[in-house]
Amino acid sequence: MRTPLLALALAVTAASASPLSKRNLSLQPAGTTTPPSQDPFYQAPNGFQRADNGQVFKARPVWTPFDSEASAAYQVLYKTTLATGEDAVTAATLYAPLKPASPPRIMVLAAPIDSACRDCEVTYALQNGGGSNATDFILSAVAIDIFAGLYKGWYVAVPDHEGPKAAYIAGVQEAFGVIDGLRAMLNFPNILPKTDGYKAVLHGYSGGAHASAWANQFLSTYGKGLNVVAAAYGGTPVDSFSTLDLLNGSPGAYLAWGALTGLANAYPELDDFFKRELFPNGTAALKAARSLCNTQLAPVLYNQSFYSFFRYGRQTLNMSTAAKYTNLGLLGNPVKQDISPAATTDGVVHIPTFMYHSITDNIVSYKPVPAYVKSQCDRGAKILFESAPGFNHTVAAVVWTADTYNYLESAFNGTLKLDQCNQTLGVSTQPGTPEYIAAIGPSAWNLIKGAM
Known part of the structure; x- marks a missing residue:
């Protein structure tokens, strides 16, 4: 079909x-x-x-x-x-x-x-x-x-x-x-x-x-x-969180994981944080998202819980470094000079x-x-x-x-x-x-x- x-x-x-x-x-x-x-x-x-x-x-x-x-x-x-x-x-x-x-x-x-x-x-x-x-x-x-x-x-x-x-x-x-x-x-x-x-x-x-x-x-x-x-x-x-939660563990999980990887691409501080907090399978998924287009990434992450890639699960995104950038991802919030020079x-x-x-x-x-x-x-x-x-x-x-x-x-x-x-x-x-x-x-x- x-x-x-x-x-x-x-x-x-x-x-x-x-x-x-x-x-x-x-x-x-x-x-x-x-x-x-x-x-x-x-x-x-x-x-x-x-x-x-x-x-x-x-x-x-x-x-x-x-x-x-x-x-x-x-x-x-x-x-x-x-x-x-x-x-x-x-x-x-x-x-x-x-x-x-x-x-x-x-x-x-x-x-x-x-x-x-x-x-x-x-x-x-x-x-x-x-x-x-x-x-x-x-x-x-x-x-x-x-x-x-x-x-x-x-x-x-x-x-x-x-x-x-x-x-x-x-x-x-x-x-x-x-x-x-x-x-x-x-x-x-x-x-x-x-x-x-x-x-x-x-x-x-x-x-x-x-x-x-x-x-x-x-x-x-x-x-x-x-x-x-x-x-x-x-x-x-x-x-960010509403869509991440919707896609986690679903056939569309690859879209959300790609988004987290894209944020890490934009912000070196977040990239370093993710690398410290990921299990080896999460490190591999991060590498895959940086080398594959979304339709190629889809079968790799099909129905997977990407929160399980992190040592502290979903709570990882509430930790200070991650929260700084997930809060930035809330459309409509003011963006100040320290985040956007x-x-x-x-x-x-x-x-x-x-x-x-x-x-x-x-x-x-x-x-x-x-x-x-x-x-x-x-x-x-x-x-x-x-x-x-x-x-x-x-x-x-x-x-x-x-x-x-x-x-x-x-x-x-x-x-x-x-x-x-x-x-x-x-x-x-x-x-x-x-x-x-x-x-x-x-x-x-x-x-x-x-x-x-």
């Missing part, structure tokens, strides 16, 4: 075999690209520390499975910042639509990379075009959104927001990678010739929602001066935001989300929050797709009216209806149909 994500991966891979592009570029064929850890393109140039965040150092045109809706696609290497404040570089894939809206409309799409391994980045997955079983998951997870955004005439930036250390679920790192990914788009005229009057939005689902939500709350500080007019994300991990945040989103989440989500806990939304609204945020029961985590991503694009379109058009928080039960635009198809375009809809 095919899962929806597997079916989408197969559909995208099949599409990638078609001669979609008319561009005369010297490109690597699918399946022969070099992993980021071995590719010189991903290495920082000498003196990069002197550059502004978002400056593009390297660029190369790439072939991806979305050429039917794109006039050009490039990989770029750009300046960003690590969660611990040091200068760094990371990459993004930038797309230009066939018929760009004017003034420019930009969607920064955060993918659910969900891996603590350097060779599982979304740029590699997109360039591979379905050529690697390890990264097909990521390709399928962004396919609908790339097609939909390009169809609507939007420029699309898909950053490697985890940064060079593969800091999966490290919110500060993800925020910086997303925000500087937008700056890279604005600094790269090969894709975006003119930036006058541009508007931008943030979007992501699941692990991508985590990155988008963290970027959203850093916009007023680290992202100051950028014209981001709205954000939309769903299946958002807002509380590059920028601070009050933890509040200051732009209109659409959130959605299935009440019966089996991967990312729904339980803490309403309290997070209420806290945001009490502090002045403007959030439209939609929820409904009956959908698993993967299906919910597809169910709310049209509502997401209608919301973002209204923000671009200047017709979005969200003067205060609003919560609704249900989905406004039902999948398969003419309104749903019109919101995302035929290419995205054909992918969804192919996965049914």
